[in-house]
Amino acid sequence: MLTFIGLGLFDEYDVSVRGLDAIKSADTVFLEVYTSVLMGAPIERLEAFYGKKITPLYREDVEIHADKILDAAEFGNAVFLTAGDSMVATTHSDLRIRAADRNIPTTIIHGASITTAVCGLSGLQNYRFGKSVSVPFPYGKWFPMTPIEVISANLKENLHTLVFLDIQKDKERYMKISEAVDLLEEQARRVDAGIPLYVGIARAGSPEPTVHAGNAEEMKAFDFGSPLHILIVPATLHEIEREYLERFAGLC
Numbered sequence: 405m406l407t408f409i410g411l412g413l414f415d416e417y418d419v420s421v422r423g424l425d426a427i428k429s430a431d432t433v434f435l436e437v438y439t440s441v442l443m444g445a446p447i448e449r450l451e452a453f454y455g456k457k458i459t460p461l462y463r464e465d466v467e468i469h470a471d472k473i474l475d476a477a478e479f480g481n482a483v484f485l486t487a488g489d490s491m492v493a494t495t496h497s498d499l500r501i502r503a504a505d506r507n508i509p510t511t512i513i514h515g516a517s518i519t520t521a522v523c524g525l526s527g528l529q530n531y532r533f534g535k536s537v538s539v540p541f542p543y544g545k546w547f548p549m550t551p552i553e554v555i556s557a558n559l560k561e562n563l564h565t566l567v568f569l570d571i572q573k574d575k576e577r578y579m580k581i582s583e584a585v586d587l588l589e590e591q592a593r594r595v596d597a598g599i600p601l602y603v604g605i606a607r608a609g610s611p612e613p614t615v616h617a618g619n620a621e622e623m624k625a626f627d628f629g630s631p632l633h634i635l636i637v638p639a640t641l642h643e644i645e646r647e648y649l650e651r652f653a654g655l656c
């Protein structure tokens with residue numbers, strides 16, 4: 405059996421009771437560490453809390469060499485843990501399909517996801533979000549323009565855009581809101597577009613999340629503190645959305 409378990413957003417206390425039971429009774433515990441991270445709980449703390457040894461998995465372990473996971477699930481109870489929800493940006497549906505190809509039964513225990521937490525923290529209405537996009541760290545001459553293309557298309561349809569920020573877990577490097585705004589402003593400059601307003605969110609799910617709304621200059625000057633960070637580019641605000649951002653995100 406292979407059980408996908410979403411661990412929620414910040415630390416070891418976010419997992420559901422159902423998820424915790426499944427982890428405690430598992431033969432093998434894998435933790436995927438490259439799509440998102442529980443910043444409030446390093447792996448040693450999770451191991452102590454679960455009373456289990458955890459095998460961390462990087463992109464290649466999941467996307468290329470998944471046999472280790474599938475073998476453990478074929479011959480015992482394996483759990484596959486992710487921060488957030490396992491099937492939402494980024495999805496692990498491919499691994500579930502590969503398990504089904506080998507007739508391994510699978511199940512999902514859902515976790516709180518950043519994709520829904522942003523609605524509560526920003527007050528932006530869930531049904532007004534268009535396609536989401538990621539901002540990767542530029543590499544050499546590679547400077548992707550997809551983020552501004554997606555944002556512009558959403559703004560044209562009067563839809564909000566959720567902007568995920570890159571993680572390079574092997575280097576313990578997490579993109580900050582100020583870095584992402586710099587990159588988005590450069591992309592906008594190249595295509596003669598403009599982003600009038602941003603909402604930045606840091607450490608969703610922690611006891612002290614930070615939420616702040618403003619233009620590019622305000623976002624770069626604001627101290628969001630430690631990661632993880634995420635951005636929203638809002639469309640035209642509904643009056644309730646505006647009031648919420650004024651009260652809870654310092655919108656002037």
Ligand SMILES: C[S@@+](CC[C@H](N)C(=O)[O-])C[C@H]1O[C@@H](n2cnc3c(N)ncnc32)[C@H](O)[C@@H]1O
Nearest residue numbers: 440488489493494517518569607608632633634
């Ligand atoms: C690719 S998404 C993975 C989403 C995850 N599967 C989920 O359901 O929450 C990871 C990105 O979302 C954002 N993120 C995830 N958790 C966050 C948190 N607790 N606070 C702020 N941003 C977060 C960061 O930009 C991070 O790089």
